[in-house]
Amino acid sequence: MIRLSGRSALADEAAKEAPWYVLQVMTGREQAVCDALTECGAEALSPTRKGPKRRRRHKVLPPQDIPLMAGYVLVRFAMSETAVSALLGFEHVRGMLGGWLSPFALENDRVVRIMQKAGDGRFDWERVPKIVVVAGERVRIGEGMFAGLEADVVTPNNRGKGDVVVEVDMFGQKTPVNLPLAILEKL
Missing domain, CATH: 2.30.30.30 (SH3 type barrels.)
Structure with a gap:
């Protein structure tokens, strides 16, 4: 019951330069978790990129947006025991990267750069990189x-x-x- 009642703690505004935390979520549920967190008042992001072109019945379908990092969502909130406990109560949330006691934090400017580059198409599926890799490299x-x-x-x-x-x-x-x-x- 504390997890549901503690969701209001996620609405407490975090400082402008507060760090972002990385939530581990079920693959394919990144946007659903983002929407649920945003609805509760927390800041949540799931950087996206254009996916591959697909073919269906001899037609080429346009690329859809897919998560940049499948299974991860960025969240920023005023850190407290109640707020962290409330995160556990969200459907499809599996954990927090680094654990609940010492979570992995990202600086705000790093997240801003990720979102800018994702918006510019630098991570898109069809973008041809400069490297070729082999297994074990x-x-x-x-x-x-x-x-x-x-x-x-x-x-x-x-x-x-x-x-x-x-x-x-x-x-x-x-x-x-x-x-x-x-x-x-x-x-």
């Missing part, structure tokens, strides 16, 4: 929420555009993440 994540972290390529993309699966060493464990090829840099 070590790469650095150059943009986005995980910028600066190193990763191992698990599933490369032989088309030269789109997404690849990498394993990122975060918080002492390897975590597989589906990332756009456009944000990776070779080491």
Whole structure:
């Protein structure tokens, strides 16, 4: 019951330069979680990009917006025990990156840059990057929420555009993440 009653704590306005936190959500439910958080008064973002063109019955369908980082939503709120507990009560929320006691925080200007670049189309599916990666290769994540972290390529993309699966060493464990090829840099 505290989780539902604590949702009003999410409406407490955070400072203008307050950090953003990364919520882990069920894949495909990023926008639903964003909408629910916004409805409660919290600031929530799910950066999007243009997805691949699709074909259906010999017709080319226009690309749809897809999440930049599948399974993650950015949220900013006035940090309190009640507010963090309320986040647990949202449907499709699986956890907070870094844990509830010491969450992973992103600076506000970094989130602004991510949103600008996503809006400019720099992460779009059809954008052809300058690198080609193979399985087992070590790469650095150059943009986005995980910028600066190193990763191992698990599933490369032989088309030269789109997404690849990498394993990122975060918080002492390897975590597989589906990332756009456009944000990776070779080491």
